[in-house]
Amino acid sequence: MKTVDKAMSLLDQFSAEHLEIGLTELSQMAGLDKAATRRLLLALAKHGFIEQVAETRKYRLGHGFLRLARLREDTVPMERAAQEVADWLALEVNDTAHVAIPGATGMTTVGYRLPNKGNCINIIRSQVLLYHATASGIAFLAFASEATRKRVLGLKRKKESDFTLTSKPELMAKLEQTRADGYSQSRNALEVGVASVGMAFFTGGADPAGTVAIAVPDANMDDARLAELLPPLREAIARIELALTGG
Numbered sequence: 275m276k277t278v279d280k281a282m283s284l285l286d287q288f289s290a291e292h293l294e295i296g297l298t299e300l301s302q303m304a305g306l307d308k309a310a311t312r313r314l315l316l317a318l319a320k321h322g323f324i325e326q327v328a329e330t331r332k333y334r335l336g337h338g339f340l341r342l343a344r345l346r347e348d349t350v351p352m353e354r355a356a357q358e359v360a361d362w363l364a365l366e367v368n369d370t371a372h373v374a375i376p377g378a379t380g381m382t383t384v385g386y387r388l389p390n391k392g393n394c395i396n397i398i399r400s401q402v403l404l405y406h407a408t409a410s411g412i413a414f415l416a417f418a419s420e421a422t423r424k425r426v427l428g429l430k431r432k433k434e435s436d437f438t439l440t441s442k443p444e445l446m447a448k449l450e451q452t453r454a455d456g457y458s459q460s461r462n463a464l465e466v467g468v469a470s471v472g473m474a475f476f477t478g479g480a481d482p483a484g485t486v487a488i489a490v491p492d493a494n495m496d497d498a499r500l501a502e503l504l505p506p507l508r509e510a511i512a513r514i515e516l517a518l519t520g521g
Contacts, residue, residue, distance in 0.1 A: 280306060281314050285323070285335070286378060290400035294332040352484070355517035356385030359486060359510050364388065366506040367488055370395040372410075373514065375484040376418075379429060380404040381411050384484070395468050395489035406431045406445055407438050409460035409472035410485040415445075416452035419480040423449075437462040457504065461492055469495035471503055475511045477518050486510045 287295060287303045295303070301311035315333055318324035322338030356373035363371035364387035374381035380402040388394055405411035405426050415423055431440040439445050452458040461469045472487030488503050 277314075280304070280310065281318060282378070284311065284314055284318070288335050289402075290398060294327055294330065294334045296330075296332045300333065352518065353384050355514050356484070357387075358385075358517065359514045360385040360387040362513065363486065363488065363506060363510045366509075367503055369494075369503075370397060370489040371486070371510070372397055372489065373484060373486050374403055374410045376414055376481065377402065381408065381414060381485060393491060393494075395470075395491065397489075404432070404434065404464060405429070406440065407434050407460070407464040408487075409458045409470040410487045412448055412452055412458035412460060413472040413474045413485045413487070414482050416449040416458060417474045417476075417482050422481050434464050435462055435466050437466070439463065457507065459500070461495065467492050471500060471507065473507055473511050475515050475518075477515065483518065484514075486514060 283304045283306070284300060287300055292303075297308060297312060297315070300315075301308045304311065306314075315324050315326075319326065319336065322336045322341075325334050325336040326332070327334060352375065360371045360373050368389045368391065370386065370388050372383050372386035374383050376382075382402065383397060383399045386397040386399065388396065403410045405415055415426055418426070427442060427445065431445075432438075433440050439448060448458075457471055457473045459469070459471050468489055469492040470487050470489040472485045474482035474485050477483040486507060488507060490499065490503075
């Protein structure tokens with residue numbers, strides 16, 4: 275594994291559940307020895323991407339990411355466009371709407387909105403929406419380039435529930451169906467009780483730039499509800515593509 279890959283594997287261990295991580299735990303999570311982990315942490319800290327908490331001696335993400343995030347948003351105003359589209363879509367369908375962009379192991383939420391009702395699906399913004407276990411991930415993979423699809427299908431696939439697809443033939447069939455339909459569906463695959471439908475959007479690259487999805491309680495999803503969700507979902511795709519590309 276190259277040095278940059280090792281450094282990225284360390285950064286990937288931080289999440290909402292692991293905001294601060296000790297050296298020993300971090301090395302175990304990343305599958306690296308402690309000496310190599312410490313060297314990488316020192317290098318990342320030098321550039322502001324890692325900080326060590328004085329009181330606990332644990333490590334957390336540093337301020338360096340804030341500058342890069344601002345630059346990224348100034349270059350491609352994804353977050354603003356994503357939030358506007360999620361706000362509009364949630365009002366239209368009265369269910370949870372979210373926009374996600376691709377990462378190493380899954381999709382990352384960049385904008386979401388909950389409906390004004392109690393019985394709805396909550397969103398944990400830092401949660402990785404695994405490629406093989408979510409409508410967002412399947413929608414992205416179905417329309418991704420062959421190189422990207424090959425890389426992702428080479429990843430280890432964890433069975434999150436009894437309904438999670440993990441075998442390659444099953445996934446390939448799911449991707450083919452998604453391409454034919456133009457949208458993806460997922461039911462109880464990442465979390466039991468959650469059904470979702472998603473579509474990919476494009477900004478000119480070989481891969482989709484991201485996905486827009488609607489999540490509903492599984493008990494509320496049927497063919498009639500799906501038919502109601504698809505037109506506003508298509509409109510949301512058109513809106514975000516227009517916002518990001520101007521055409």
